[in-house]
Amino acid sequence: MSGKRRIPQPLNPSRLEELALAYVACFATTQAKLAGYLQRKVKERGWEGEGAPPVAALVERYAGLGYVDDAAWARMKAGSLLRRGYGARRVGEALGQAGVADGLRAEARPAAAEQRRAALVLARRRRLGPFSAQPLDRALRDKQVATMLRAGHPLDIARRIVESDDADALEEWVESEFGD
Numbered sequence: 686m687s688g689k690r691r692i693p694q695p696l697n698p699s700r701l702e703e704l705a706l707a708y709v710a711c712f713a714t715t716q717a718k719l720a721g722y723l724q725r726k727v728k729e730r731g732w733e734g735e736g737a738p739p740v741a742a743l744v745e746r747y748a749g750l751g752y753v754d755d756a757a758w759a760r761m762k763a764g765s766l767l768r769r770g771y772g773a774r775r776v777g778e779a780l781g782q783a784g785v786a787d788g789l790r791a792e793a794r795p796a797a798a799e800q801r802r803a804a805l806v807l808a809r810r811r812r813l814g815p816f817s818a819q820p821l822d823r824a825l826r827d828k829q830v831a832t833m834l835r836a837g838h839p840l841d842i843a844r845r846i847v848e849s850d851d852a853d854a855l856e857e858w859v860e861s862e863f864g865d
Contacts, residue, residue, distance in 0.1 A: 695731035698739065705743050709752045713761060716753050717784020720744045756792065759785045763793040770807030773800050775837025801859040804838045804846055808855075814847040815855065821847075 813829040833843035
């Protein structure tokens with residue numbers, strides 16, 4: 686094989702369709718992410734078709750066919766982030782960055798019990814509060830609360846977990862129907 690690099694051909698409607706289909710076949714995605722991908726490919730490779738590239742129409746058609754489902758993607762992403770210990774604020778930010786509409790972000794917003802459960806997952810994973818291996822002084826407590834805040838948890842939940850001495854009591858609090 687020679688040292689020359691193959692120059693990709695400019696896109697036309699059928700090549701754009703092939704790229705879009707390959708992308709949605711490989712990745713769960715949002716309409717905004719698919720549109721961004723296709724626009725980037727058009728910018729990289731150029732366009733030889735008539736008129737402007739039909740990116741918006743293609744994305745809309747794929748959404749209509751169910752190949753791209755923003756609501757399902759938002760639920761999947763929110764669940765994944767919550768299981769990893771991230772809070773509601775970080776979940777909302779991630780969905781916003783992916784181009785999920787405000788209404789769908791509100792629907793994917795975790796309930797209070799899910800938020801407490803995610804905070805406890807983070808505390809266990811990062812060894813915060815009662816899961817810490819070392820005694821907590823004021824500076825370390827403040828640092829741990831800041832860690833929970835950066836992960837997207839509200840201040841009241843972060844303080845409750847970090848300042849607790851009893852992991853079993855936290856478990857009961859997380860599983861209770863109404864948080865104190």
